[in-house]
Amino acid sequence: MKKLLSVSILSPLFLFFACARFEFAANWVDTYITRQLDHYFDTRSLQSQLLKESLKKDIENVRKLIYPQISSELTLIERDIAKVKIFNGEKIASYDLRLRKIFDQALVIFEPSAQRFVDQLTFSQLESNRLEFDRKTKSLEEEAQPPFEAKTRRFNKIINQFEDWLGELNSEQKKDIQHS
Numbered sequence: 001m002k003k004l005l006s007v008s009i010l011s012p013l014f015l016f017f018a019c020a021r022f023e024f025a026a027n028w029v030d031t032y033i034t035r036q037l038d039h040y041f042d043t044r045s046l047q048s049q050l051l052k053e054s055l056k057k058d059i060e061n062v063r064k065l066i067y068p069q070i071s072s073e074l075t076l077i078e079r080d081i082a083k084v085k086i087f088n089g090e091k092i093a094s095y096d097l098r099l100r101k102i103f104d105q106a107l108v109i110f111e112p113s114a115q116r117f118v119d120q121l122t123f124s125q126l127e128s129n130r131l132e133f134d135r136k137t138k139s140l141e142e143e144a145q146p147p148f149e150a151k152t153r154r155f156n157k158i159i160n161q162f163e164d165w166l167g168e169l170n171s172e173q174k175k176d177i178q179h180s
Contacts, residue, residue: 026063030055037117042128047120054113066106073098 033055034048043051077095084091121129144150155178162177163169169177 026059029059040129040132041121041125043125047117050120051113051117054116055110058110058113061109062106065109066102069102069105070099073102 030052034043034052037043037051038048077098080091080095143153158177159169159174
């Protein structure tokens, strides 16, 4: 139950800090996506430019349509959490489900841009993607060995991500996360 309580407390806190940085991320996401896709598909400058313009429009739609929904849902969750003395898995799962539905709506906004991008890809770009995907997969497989060391590296990475968002965690918090 202690783990569940930790998760229920950390999740809204994480979302609060995430929202503050969300706007910053939204301002740079088009550039990030186009660079990542260029890495995987070896895109031409015109493809990247068209995708970036399309993504900017999509992001603006997300800001107009999805941000208010997220804000409203987080407010409802915050009010609900203030009333609850004991959390259960079903309640937390319901929060997760409601938020995921909103995020799924945001993903739908990007579908036309993604489809236009895919339609423009050449055979050589698809081959470049396959090779890069195979290289990354092999790298991840190697990174996962040996299992105990991989688990320790993953735990340290999670702790670093939490601390980037929330500040330094104390040993009790790290212990709770490790045993979750």
